[in-house]
Each structure stands twice: as structure tokens, then as C-alpha cells.
Amino acid sequence: MAENKEIGNKEFSKIRNRRKIVRTILELAILGVVLFFALYNIFYTKSYQPYTDNTQDQKGFIAISYSGVQKTGGSQELVSQERLRQQLKALKEQGYETITTEDIYNYYQNSAKLPDKAVYLMFEDGRRDTAIFAQDVLEELNYKATIFTYPQNFNKNDNKFLSPDDLKRLMESSYWELGSNGYRLAYINVFDRYNNYLGEMSPLMFSIAHPYLSHRYNHYLMDYIRDKNGVPMESYDRMQDRIGTDYKKLETAYMDNIGYIPSVSILTHANTGNFGNNPQVSKVNAYWLTKLFKMNFNREGYAPNQKDHSIYDLTRLQSQAWWPANHLLMRINYDTQQNLTFETGDAKKAAQWELTKGACEFTDEKIYLTSLPESQGIVKLKNSDNYKNLSLDVHLDGNKQGGQEIRLRSDNTMDNYISVNVVGRELLVKEKSGTNETELAKVDLDNFNGVPALSNDQARLEAQKKEKEIFSRYATPDGQAQVAPTNTETGNTNYVPDITANEKGDENLSITLQGNNIDISVNGKKAVTAQVSKTDAGALFLVANWTSKGFAQRELTDTIYDAVFDGLTIKNLPNGNTLFTAKYTGINKILYNGEKYGELVVSWFVKYL
Numbered sequence: 001m002a003e004n005k006e007i008g009n010k011e012f013s014k015i016r017n018r019r020k021i022v023r024t025i026l027e028l029a030i031l032g033v034v035l036f037f038a039l040y041n042i043f044y045t046k047s048y049q050p051y052t053d054n055t056q057d058q059k060g061f062i063a064i065s066y067s068g069v070q071k072t073g074g075s076q077e078l079v080s081q082e083r084l085r086q087q088l089k090a091l092k093e094q095g096y097e098t099i100t101t102e103d104i105y106n107y108y109q110n111s112a113k114l115p116d117k118a119v120y121l122m123f124e125d126g127r128r129d130t131a132i133f134a135q136d137v138l139e140e141l142n143y144k145a146t147i148f149t150y151p152q153n154f155n156k157n158d159n160k161f162l163s164p165d166d167l168k169r170l171m172e173s174s175y176w177e178l179g180s181n182g183y184r185l186a187y188i189n190v191f192d193r194y195n196n197y198l199g200e201m202s203p204l205m206f207s208i209a210h211p212y213l214s215h216r217y218n219h220y221l222m223d224y225i226r227d228k229n230g231v232p233m234e235s236y237d238r239m240q241d242r243i244g245t246d247y248k249k250l251e252t253a254y255m256d257n258i259g260y261i262p263s264v265s266i267l268t269h270a271n272t273g274n275f276g277n278n279p280q281v282s283k284v285n286a287y288w289l290t291k292l293f294k295m296n297f298n299r300e301g302y303a304p305n306q307k308d309h310s311i312y313d314l315t316r317l318q319s320q321a322w323w324p325a326n327h328l329l330m331r332i333n334y335d336t337q338q339n340l341t342f343e344t345g346d347a348k349k350a351a352q353w354e355l356t357k358g359a360c361e362f363t364d365e366k367i368y369l370t371s372l373p374e375s376q377g378i379v380k381l382k383n384s385d386n387y388k389n390l391s392l393d394v395h396l397d398g399n400k401q402g403g404q405e406i407r408l409r410s411d412n413t414m415d416n417y418i419s420v421n422v423v424g425r426e427l428l429v430k431e432k433s434g435t436n437e438t439e440l441a442k443v444d445l446d447n448f449n450g451v452p453a454l455s456n457d458q459a460r461l462e463a464q465k466k467e468k469e470i471f472s473r474y475a476t477p478d479g480q481a482q483v484a485p486t487n488t489e490t491g492n493t494n495y496v497p498d499i500t501a502n503e504k505g506d507e508n509l510s511i512t513l514q515g516n517n518i519d520i521s522v523n524g525k526k527a528v529t530a531q532v533s534k535t536d537a538g539a540l541f542l543v544a545n546w547t548s549k550g551f552a553q554r555e556l557t558d559t560i561y562d563a564v565f566d567g568l569t570i571k572n573l574p575n576g577n578t579l580f581t582a583k584y585t586g587i588n589k590i591l592y593n594g595e596k597y598g599e600l601v602v603s604w605f606v607k608y609l
Contacts, residue, residue, distance in 0.1 A: 055115070061120055061304075061305055062303040064122065065123070085140070123146070126148065135173070146179045148181040149179070151249075190206070218277060274286075290312060294311070295314060321502075326368065342359035349362040366565065371546045390513055395565075400549070402544065403421050405545055405563070406511070418431050421545070423545065448525070542563065542565060568581070
């Protein structure tokens with residue numbers, strides 16, 4: 001019996017080992033295929049064909065920047081490959097052609113002409129995934145871009161960033177040029193949200209501490225290193241030497257590893273009209289920028305560059321990961337005062353709606369409604385003027401910095417209606433009659449969804465604990481923080497964090513409006529039961545409301561908002577007939593789900609293999 005058991009164990013071990021070997025071989029094979037196609041796409045494909053239309057010398061050009069690209073969506077920092085494709089394809093359809101760094105130099109210095117619609121594409125941080133997933137899009141559209149790098153990363157052996165050899169091969173592909181983000185990414189004079197001085201922080205430290213920080217900080221080259229009272233801790237000579245040393249390291253790193261210094265740089269984040277937050281610091285940066293580079297992007301948040309701009313004070317618009325194509329077009333349209341044509345997406349679905357304000361795109365099962373700057377986006381469901389009793393289901397997927405609103409039983413002037421609005425972290429239900437507006441219900445969604453609430457004291461202590469942990473693990477000996485509590489709030493009131501520009505919304509709403517009753521469920525739980533006085537029929541509108549919410553640490557406030565209505569389905573009551581649905585059905589639903597889950601599988605392999 002014991003012998004049989006031993007034989008059985010051996011057989012089991014053999015089977016298990018064979019399975020391990022097979023699994024390992026499959027994983028290596030899949031990884032090999034992914035790497036092969038990634039490298040092939042980057043280094044062994046067709047060549048970029050330069051533009052031939054050079055007809056204008058007064059309009060200038062726009063510059064669009066991306067912080068990075070990844071295969072699939074889900075990140076609020078890195079744009080997905082498909083979202084990048086949608087944005088750049090929209091630019092291509094508007095007639096935009098990409099220009100090079102040398103084109104910009106010749107435009108300013110030699111009065112050369114540019115295409116009628118010229119765009120300079122920029123990808124920052126020198127990320128490997130950016131090169132892999134942007135390459136296909138550039139080839140498809142015959143676009144050229146500049147990838148900006150931090151040469152401090154050249155010798156880190158970090159697969160997140162492109163190595164010097166990678167960059168050389170990338171330049172040979174003809175779709176890329178090289179630019180510089182500066183020698184390093186580092187932060188100085190950092191304060192947390194309680195006005196505690198944290199001092200210097202690396203990118204990793206800054207990223208971890210991000211939820212606890214205020215907008216009081218500077219980048220490494222932007223100011224003197226200061227103490228908690230704002231007093232410089234270094235002399236002018238020491239500051240000059242510190243900043244100069246960074247530029248010298250940059251020069252050496254590029255010459256030793258690439259063989260040349262890029263012609264273009266980005267000074268992160270100046271946005272002052274000068275080259276630093278202090279005149280003396282600005283003077284030092286100006287010396288090195290003009291010594292090493294032909295041009296510099298000094299500002300962010302505005303797309304156009306015109307002939308009267310300084311070639312060392314250029315500006316760029318950094319497109320965000322959550323922007324649909326129309327958001328980018330709206331920004332360009334507003335910045336340049338051009339009459340651009342907005343995307344509509346699925347023509348069949350779009351034909352069922354009437355746009356009255358902003359822009360609206362129907363993509364897959366989503367409706368992206370984009371506001372005008374500091375205003376609204378409004379779209380009306382056609383033939384809905386006699387809608388009275390109905391049910392509505394939708395997933396609200398837009399960021400929390402604005403309002404995603406549904407107006408029911410509305411007249412066409414929108415003087416009278418019932419409003420269901422998710423804005424920030426609140427659900428607001430109101431009724432409007434002429435100039436009078438009545439609030440029917442107000443729900444704190446964090447509290448409703450069971451998000452743990454912290455008192456101000458608890459929030460302060462949590463921040464202090466996390467900051468000490470970060471500095472104990474990652475700080476250099478001379479970079480210790482002073483996190484003793486100062487200027488803190490006390491008491492038992494709850495801490496309410498600021499809404500950030502990239503804070504994603506995620507609420508499932510089910511609305512039933514029948515007679516003088518309205519019932520609303522949020523994420524499967526009853527949230528509102530109220531009575532309405534407006535019982536006559538009316539139209540259905542969707543509204544995107546820009547608000548001034550959306551704290552951004554770069555001190556840039558986006559003036560455009562995108563409401564995202566996912567899977568919107570409207571049914572008539574009591575018979576349950578579908579009046580509109582954005583959802584796929586039948587074979588289209590199967591194909592859509594297959595593509596979506598396929599992307600998740602690819603994303604898993606890219607992340608873990």
C-alpha cells in the first residue's frame with residue numbers, strides 16, 4: 001500500500017511538473033509574441049512622409065502634449081491607445097499636419113512657412129509604454145512626435161523608461177524626435193494640506209503623498225530651496241551652482257549616451273512668463289536654456305504659439321487621459337478661435353438627439369457630452385416632448401469636478417422641468433418652475449455609499465503618519481520633513497477632501513418618474529423618494545455642467561467638462577417600451593463584450609509579463 005502511495009505521489013508530481021513546464025512555455029511564448037510585435041511596430045515599419053503644404057506664416061502652430069500612453073483605459077494619468085487614436089484622428093480630420101522641432105526653429109528664425117493647420121506633438125517622461133503604444137497611431141496617421149526624456153533615468157535600468165539604445169532606434173524609425181524634460185524630476189519647498197513643511201521630495205515620494213499635499217510646492221529648477229517660513233536656505237551662489245550642476249549633468253548624460261543634446265526642452269512647470277518663480281532663479285535658467293537648446297516650452301495650458309512669441313517661451317496644452325476627442329477639439333477651438341467640426345460618433349444614435357449646446361459624441365455604449373468653456377453642454381432626445389411616466393437607467397462615468405444632469409418633463413425653453421443632477425459628491429433633485437427652483441432632495445453620495453468618514457483630527461493624523469512613513473522609507477538624510485501639526489482644524493466635524501480634476505465618478509442611477517412621484521436608486525439602493533408638483537408631460541434633456549470644482553496641483557483649471565452617460569436606457573411606463581437605449585444588443589453586444597474582455601486580458605499580460 002505504501003509503495004502504491006509513493007508511486008501515486010511520483011505520478012502526481014510528474015503531472016504537476018509537466019503542467020508547470022507547459023504553463024511556463026505558454027507564458028514565455030505569449031510574452032515573446034507581445035515583445036516581437038512591440039519591437040517590430042517600433043523599429044521595423046513604414047517611414048514618416050513629411051507634409052508638403054507650407055502656406056502660412058502668421059497663424060503659427062498648436063502644441064499638444066501627453067504625459068504617457070498605455071494599452072487600455074482605466075488610468076486617469078496615462079491616455080489609452082484608443083483614446084490617443086481618437087484624439088489624433090480628430091485632429092487629422094480637421095486638416096492638422098505635424099511639424100518638427102526644426103520646422104519651429106525655421107519658422108521663428110528664418111521666416112519659414114508652416115502648414116495651414118500645424119500641430120507639434122509631444123510625449124513627456126520618456127516612458128517605454130508610450131513609445132510602444134503611440135507608434136501604431138503615428139504610423140496610421142502619418143504623424144511625427146517628439147519624446148521628451150529625463151537623462152537621470154538613463155542609467156537606472158528601469159524598464160519603465162526608454163534606454164539610450166531604445167531612443168536611438170526610436171529616432172531611426174522616422175516617426176520620432178528627441179527632446180528633454182530637464183535632467184531630473186524632483187520637488188522642493190513642498191507643503192501638505194495642513195501647511196506642514198515637507199521640503200524636498202522625489203517623484204515616488206510625491207506620488208505616494210499626493211492625496212495629502214496642497215498646491216504649495218515647486219519643481220527643482222523653479223526656486224531657491226526654502227525653509228518652512230519661505231526663507232532661502234541657500235545663497236545666490238549656492239543656488240546658481242545647484243541649478244548649473246543639473247544642466248551640466250544633463251549635457252554630459254546626453255552627449256555620453258546619445259551623442260548630441262536635443263534641440264528642444266521643457267522647463268517643468270514654469271507657467272510664469274519667466275524661467276522660474278524668482279527673478280534670480282529665472283536668470284540662471286535663462287542662461288542655461290539659451291546655451292544648450294534652440295527652443296523651450298515654458299508654459300502649459302494653452303495650445304497656440306504665434307510669431308510674436310519667444311522661441312524660449314513656447315506653450316503647450318497637455319491632453320488628459322479622460323478627455324474624449326471633443327474635449328480636445330473644444331479647447332483648440334476656444335484657444336484658436338477656429339471653427340472646428342466636432343465628432344458625433346455613432347450616426348444612428350446621434351440622429352435620435354438634438355444638440356443645443358456644446359458637443360456630443362456617441363461611442364460604443366457611452367454618450368460623451370462636452371460643455372462649452374465655463375458653461376454647459378445640452379442635448380435633447382428627439383420626439384420626447386410628450387414623455388410623462390418613464391424609467392431611466394444610466395451609469396454616470398464623468399469626473400466629479402462637474403455636474404451630470406438629467407432633466408425630465410421639460411419645456412423646450414427649459415424654464416420648467418424636474419432635475420436629477422450628480423455634481424461633485426452629491427445627488428441633487430430639484431424642480432424648476434419659471435424663476436422658482438425647489439430642492440426636493442439632497443444626498444451625500446460618500447455617506448450613502450458607505451465611504452468611511454474621518455474627522456478633521458483623524459484626517460490630520462492619518463496624513464502625518466503617512467508623511468512620516470514616506471520620509472522614513474525614501475528620503476535622503478538632508479530631506480527630512482517637519483510634519484508637526486500646525487494650523488490644523490480641530491473638533492468632531494468630518495474632513496471633506498477637495499475634489500481633484502481627475503477624480504472619477506462612478507454612480508449607477510435608476511430613476512422612476514410616475515405621476516407625482518419620483519424614486520431614485522443609486523448603485524442598487526433606494527436613495528430618494530419624493531413628490532413633484534410638475535405632472536404634465538415634457539421633453540428629456542441631458543446636461544453637462546461645468547463648475548469651478550476641481551483642484552489641480554499645477555494650478556491650472558480646465559474650463560470644459562465632459563458628462564459621460566454610459567448605457568443610458570429609457571423606457572415608457574407602465575408598458576415598459578424602450579424609448580431609447582445606448583446599449584448594444586444581439587451579436588453587437590457579444591462582439592463589444594468580447595473586445596472589452598480581450599483588452600483586459602492583453603492589459604494583464606502587458607502588466608504582469
